[in-house]
Amino acid sequence: MTTTAVQYETIIGLEVHAQLLTRSKMFCPCAASYVDSSPNTHVCPTCLGMPGVLPVINKRAVEMTIMTGLALNSEVPERAKFDRKNYPYPDLMKGYQISEFDQPLCTGGWLEIELDGQRRRLGITRVHLEEDTAKLIHVKSPTGETYSLIDVNRSGVPLMEVVGEPDMHSPDEARAYLVKLRQILRYLDVCAGNMEEGNFRCDANVSLRPMGASELGSKVEVKNMNSFRSVYRALNHEVERQREILDNGGRIPQETRGWVDDQGVTVSQRSKEYANDYRYFPEPDLPPIVVDREWLEKIRAKMPELPGTKRARFLSEYGLSEYDVSLLIETPAKADYFEAAVALAPEAKRQKRAKAAANWINGELAGLLNAHNIVVSEAKITPKGLSQLIDLQEDGTISGKTAKDVFQEMFETGRDPEQIVEGAGLVQITASDEIAAAVERVLENNAKAADDYRGGKEEAIKFLVGQVMRETRGRANPEMVNQMLKGKLSDNP
């Protein structure tokens, strides 16, 4: 069989489920947090689906969803409603999920990604609100018996679904979309955005079609991806798998496949029998939602600054590089940290301070946070501490090298930089006679290098500065040492 090298176009669409950071559940007032709670302790008759109980809408969850829609440039129609989505399953307490079918809170929209220096808008189909299911824990007993245990704490936690258009053409785009979406949700403070913890979940639809073809290929839904990394790997694998089948003249059946992370493959999940007839109908227990424009504007007014706006502002206000800004605005916490540190400097020095603070935050701090696997809000070093450290460096009290050591200690202990500097005798030597004595000693002991410099070998000065710094255990001001050495070497030919 001969195969011709057909070029395929990859088409990916993502459906993201984000648990909302409300205090209470979607339709009952049980606490919504469940990660650290013991099983079945955040449960009431409503989220347990007992007979005769009724749902009541959590207003904050509605507002969070509308806010997300606004951030994703969606339309927020005047009328929305909830529907029942029927699918019996042991983790679904009522046998139906309250969701939104044909009148969601937000329709349409887009978000912008940047990939390889190119900006692209990726379409959003809709954003709607529903409720999470209970958690099933699959057990295999020592005797080989398999069964499932049910913890109802998660049942009824507000779940926002962001359905993306099948607009993406590579796993890289999909990853950029997910990163951007998570960034926006975190900015809005509506979702923790942690895939490993399951509060930010993603399913993907993947299909391939010959370049230029207008009809979509069979869609494969990929599930069970529990990290950004696994989304990326699963999509790459799935694209390759489909390409191989098509290259060999095969057909792609429409199906659901699960990603098996430790094997790095997707496997067919036997399709749920009849699962696609959800028999949606309007939820009779919940009157519709009318989003009058006044309410919408109130919600809009409460929205925090979003990444795009912040980026533009940081660029113009602080004169930083695109690269620095993109790192600083990664999370709102980091951006706030940066701005808090800069704000402590006098007005006239802010631009300079911004550059210094950005260097520290994107360099030293990022490295240490990463090494300790924590985020900026968990760091012991405060924006004030960082600002003080930069002050000490700028007024020449400590050298750059010393500053890094002090930073390290501040990171570990949270101590004040001035205390650290004084306590360890790290204050920079600026007394010229002390430096002069060290310079004398160094020139005496390194006559060869001194001669080299005099002979025109400019780099030799660096060696000599280094030696003086060593003599002074790093406390000398390198600029001063440099000048003094040059003076001495030109005095005595």
Added chain:
Amino acid sequence: MPLTPEEVRHNARLARVGLSDDEVARFQSQLSLILDYFQRLQEVDTENVPPTAHTLAMHNVMRDDEPHPSIDKEEVLANAPQREGDHFRVRAILE
């Protein structure tokens, strides 16, 4: 248009209700009669008539996001047909 036994079984499966063969036969004839009776609705002109899902013209019935204490775990599990520790227990779910 009478229902077929397959349609009866399909609906029973959707609703997750087991039916004996007798029940399938009985429901097939009874439901067919009832569905036939429903045909009279097709005579009604509902052009431009909006559907009514709620008889009360209410909207935006919502509560503030205030958590309240849940019920006691023992009350949650008190009616459980099968329980293991503090969990409900079910037979393994094989698709």
Added chain:
Amino acid sequence: MDPLHYLAAHEAADLLARREVSSVELTRAAFDRVRALDDSLHAFLTLTEEEALAQAEAADERIARGDAGPLTGIPVAIKDVLCTKGVRTTCGSRILESFIPPYDAFAVQRLKEAGCVMLGKANMDEFAMGSSGENSAFGPTLNPWDKERVPGGSSSGSAAAVSAGMAFYALGSDTGGSIRQPASHSGIVGLKPTYGRVSRYGLIAFGSSLDQIGPLTRSVRDAALVFQAVAGHDERDSTSATLDVPTVTEALAPDLKGMRIGVPKEYFVEGMDEQVRQTVRAAIDQMAGLGAEIDWEVSLPSTDHALAVYYIIAPSEASANLARYDGVKYGYSYNEGASMWENMEKTREFGFGDEVKRRIMLGTYALSAGYYDAYYLKAQKVRTLIRREFDAAFQDHDVLVAPVSPTTAFRLGEKTDDPLQMYLSDVFTIPVNIAGLPGISIPCGFSRGDNGSRLPIGLQIIAKPFDEPSLFRAAYAYEQANDWHKQHPEL
């Protein structure tokens, strides 16, 4: 004067207030009556005698303190569709045979606050699906007027308990006539309030957009008192109206001067019982005599479609409402199957009765892919037309008056093999639920059964949404001009 057990609730309350009888005595009398009659009538599924006597003692203390309301210390039967904290609540179903709710329904909570004495839980058609009481998984209730006949349904036990003098009043639920039709067949008063008037919290759902809780009583005044106690906003039910509840007892007046009454033509159909037709028409004539203006020419043309609309919408909602009974969290559970799915299907096969399965199947079908538009959506649209016709009729009329049911109580087993015939007995009550209106059934006479028994006939009065005062006014004036409500079965 009536014997103690046949007193109206407000009459019993008067005796309590005058300290001529105690709540404990009333309660004991009620249980004596239950012991004497209920082995054959089977109005109760669960009796709570110990709790009832404790409640009666507490009520007597309240009365002694001068802290009593109109229902304090009066024994009541609660239809088993309403959740009662710590007391088994079966909904007439095998699948909930051992279910004990950890909460009270809102209406039950209100009655407890009013100092009620709960005698027990009343028998009913399984999940309130039925018009005869014969669909109870625990056996039918018999009609106290003729034990060969059904008391009507689905609030069969509630109706029989009140009619037979076992309870002074009862709570029922009405999705398509389940309070009014058994009240009519049992010779008592039955009120279905406006949808949204009484919180559905704790009412085990059948057709969520249709279900309402209401009283079954031996007098219109009693119905007003119970309505007053259970109506009002509840934030746990998002469809509960926020309107103030009018003091309906103030509407109880002896005449109908100036009241405009409409009689819908479509409620007097071919094939209805001739005695029912004549009795109801005579009652309407009598209302004219009390000062009402009668318009015999009201037309509600979509009435003929209401039954189909109802039997699409109610089962559709029920198919979802009953999905939770899967044997996982509570209730009956089949565990011998080879898989979880088999267990779930067998749980529902053995846990539900025929009628419940039939309606789940109907609803599933009406909502399923390819049929939704033709059935469910079409029904919702015709529902709009039915509402509009009522709206138009209430432009010129304060209330509408009609029969409750086309026949009197039928024989046990008479319609069990023909679901459609059974459904047709609700043809006059269903439109009221579809439009969310308040409706009341009051006794208006008797027909003679073929075996010689006297069978009660009910008059239905319908008002516009939240106009329960007009309903009570019309009902009370008619009741007071007659003594139908003073007539009791010979037991």
